[in-house]
Amino acid sequence: MKNIKLTQYSHGAGCGCKISPKLLDTILQSNREHIPYSQLLVGNDTKDDAAAFDLGNGTSVLSTTDFFMPIVDDPFTFGRIAATNAISDIYAMGGKPLMAIAIFGWPIDKLDAAIGREVIEGGRAVCEAAGIPLAGGHSIDSPEPIFGLAVTGLAENKNLKRNDTATENCEIFLTKPLGIGILTTAQKQGKIADGDIDIAVEAMCTLNKIGQEISLLEGVTAITDVTGFGLLGHLSEICEGSGISARVEFDKVPTLKNVDKYLAMGCVPGGTRRNFASYGKKIAPMTQKQEDILCDAQTSGGLLCVVRKESVAEFLAITKKEGLDLESIGQTLKQTEFLVEVV
Secondary structure, eight states: OTTOOGGGGOSSOGGGGSOOHHHHHHHHOOOSOOOOOTTEEEOTTTTOSSEEEEOSSSEEEEEEEEEEOOSSSOHHHHHHHHHHHHHHHHHHTTOEEEEEEEEEEEOTTTSOHHHHHHHHHHHHHHHHHHTOOEEEEEEEEOSSOEEEEEEEEEEEGGGOOOSSOOOSSEEEEESSOBOHHHHHHHHHTTOOOTTHHHHHHHHHTSOOTHHHHHTTOTTEEEEEEOOTTHHHHHHHHHHHHHTEEEEEOGGGSOBOTTHHHHHHTTOOOHHHHHHHHHHGGGBOOOOHHHHHHHTOOOSSOOEEEEEEGGGHHHHHHHHHHTTOOOOOOEEEEEOOSSSEEEO
């Protein structure tokens, strides 16, 4: 199994294989009459991280699913990354994960079942780290390897965080550095230096548990996790849903080590261009480097948090306690011509 390179069996990698925002809008359009469900607090209207269904007792059950094709060659690590990414949606809503079931597709005529078992084991290890059971799942024979989870969680309604409730005059924070798509593309192109991919793997395998703690702060007005649409795509969703705009201070945006080096070597994922083509008109003009980093598809990325200025100190105290050294990467503004400007 050590010589297996899972990435050679898939045409896409991680969240970079997500359908572009523009095409997804087309696919999700419906001519059917909208049926309101009073208990559905969060559905698909704002493309939030998970659905929230009000149980009528002050809490909501959260439901989400996420899966993709291999972003790394090692099967156990692939399983860990995919599971971490899926559970993140619950944390991004301020929820506590309860259990998960697996989504598994395997090319049984190409890859040994024992390799697939390692993928599942990686997912099970992450579920254990999150304190939840991997309670079942569904599998199919598919042309490419696929793995992910459907996750159920619980949140108190008063602490439920959405991506359409941000307000003006707030600070913006990001809990993980950008550049995962760039480094994994460098790996795919055979240009990655020893040790550099390990930095990306560590980031992708870090659970966003901090979401449960910061969601308790009333001054945190919105949270989402940054995945396949890149920082600007997910920030645009926050701004569009909330009726505001945002300014991003590019020099303050954290990036993984050696990202600039690999950009100079041409390691730009195809998903970056698809992302910009989908929402670029909503973004004020910026440099090519800014586009390459801020539109870079993240797999199991960090939480993007909008925090009222008077709550920043308390927010940073919580994140520092959890080992995160954060600074504001921008501010929310009154709505302007563009959803986001980069300075």
